[in-house]
Amino acid sequence: MSMRNWLAAPLLWVVAFAAQAQEKSYAYWNMPKGVTEISRDVYGLHMLIFWVVVVIGVGVFAAFFYSIWAHRRSRNPKPATFHESTTVEIVWTVIPFLILIAMAIPATGTLIKIEDSSDAEMTVKVTGYQWMWGYEYVGEDVSFISRLDRASDRARQVGSGIDPRTVENYLLEVDNRLVIPTDTKVRFLLTSNDVIHSWWVPEFGMKRDAIPGFINEMWARVDEPGVYRGQCTELCGRDHGFMPVVVEAVPPAEFERWLAEQKGESGAAEAAPAAAGTEVAAAEAGTTTDAAVDAGNEAADEAAAAAPLDKAELMTAGEKAYKANCVACHQASGEGMPPAFPSLVGSSVVNGETAQYITQVLNGKNAMPPFGHLSDKEIAGVVTYTRNSWGNESGPVQPGDVAALRQ
Structure with a gap:
């Protein structure tokens, strides 16, 4: 192969690889600029220092190769x-010192800004579990x-x-996204229920460790609506790679509507028929005052809560809650993933004392996180479902039983 071919081959390979990279849209060759002020500052620092390093590298290697060429033995046999040279010693000490100072000034300003979570307009508590996030x-x-x-x-x-290539956003999608408003300073309080986790969204330009017994802070003000994905970046156990973070940023008005819907999910729909019936009864009695309606609503709610649910209804609600909250660890077959997540089939806990089982679901134990955020009906349903599936045979558990054990 001729010298021309030897020189052309690497060049053609680089061109072909660059074209392939462009075709596949490799966006991870550099860190993202992000969608927050902090992320853009961090990106600017990164690029500034990158080009400083490039200039230094070019200068050092140019001097290196020039010295080899200019002072080779054939030209300078003696x-x-x-x-030594005192001047040279001073120059190559002072110049790096000035470069470090020039880089430290903007870096320090950015670090101060990163730690300043004051004047936040809303706060979200983030809790790491093996292997999920609580918001x-x-x-x-x-x-x-x-x-x-x-x-x-x-x-x-x-x-x-x-x-896996057929699954959209494989390992980077969740069942419940964290929704936050744009153009709003959001403070995140991070902690953990078990081991050290780390909450990271690349487009936010920051990450923080979630440590049991400690509260760490970070903040973000997202400029652009969109869905931003990240992961846990601390090796937190066998399923560490299956703990994604997905944040959806929406305009403030849309966020307020979403928040109102979330607040209404915890019983507003069930209370509506009771409220309507109370208003009719009050109208017939000629007492349509707000006080009468409120009193009737409270009585209707108490009556609904006290009324036992049949086993079929509990099994349906329990299967839904189990698939949403338990199947990732205990599997659809109930066989679990021992030793961290034991089998529920023939389990002495599942088939044992009802109060003990309900308490464990409410408060968690070992690698199992607490599920006290679920409603009494959901917990009663999932307890009933697991106690009457896969060969387990026990009676139903009522929401009232769960309510009595809440601390």
Whole structure:
């Protein structure tokens, strides 16, 4: 092969690889600029230091190769006799010092900004569990668990026969997204229920560890509506790779509507028929005052809560709650993933004392997170479902039994 071919071959390979990369839209060759002020500042620092390093590298290697060429033995058979140069020592000490100062000033300003979570307009508490995230909108009485979505969870199982490439956003989608408003300073309080986790969304430009017994803070003000995905970046156990973070940023008005819907899910729909009946009764009696309606609503709610549910209704509600909250760890067959998540088939806990089982579901135990955020009906349903499936045979558990054991 001629010298021209030797030189052309690597060049053609680089061009072909670059074209392939462009075709596949490889966006991970560099860190993202992000959608927050902090992320853009971090990106700017990254690029500034990158080009400083490039200039230094070019200068050092240019001097290196020039020295090899200019002072080769064939041109200078007699070596120089000088030993040191005070001027050179001062120059190559002062210049790096000035470069470090020039980089430290903007970096320090960005670090101060990163740590300043004051004047936040809303606060979200983020709790890490093995292997899911709990979100609580502080002061809004809204909380939920966010875990890997069912499509990804099915595809990741050994022997599933599902090609992960056919699953959209494989391992980067959840069943419940964290929804936040745009153009709003949101403070995140991060902690953990079991081991160290780390909450990370690349487009936000920051991440923070979630440590048991500690509260860490970070904040973000998202400029653009959209869905932003991340992952747990701390090795937190065997299913560490299946703990994604998905944040959906929406305009403030849309967020307020979403928040109102979340607040209304905890019984507003069930209370509506009772309220309507109370208003009719009050109208017939000629007492349509607000006080009478409120009193009737309270009485109707108490009566509805006290009324026992039949086993079929509990099994239906329980199967739905189990698939949404338990199947990722205990599997659809109930066989679990021992030793962290034991089998529920023939379990002494599941088939044992009812109060003990309900308490464990409410408060959690070992690797099992607490599920006290679920309604009494959902917990009664999932307890009934697991106690009467896969060969287990026990009677139904009522929502009142759960309410009596809440602390």
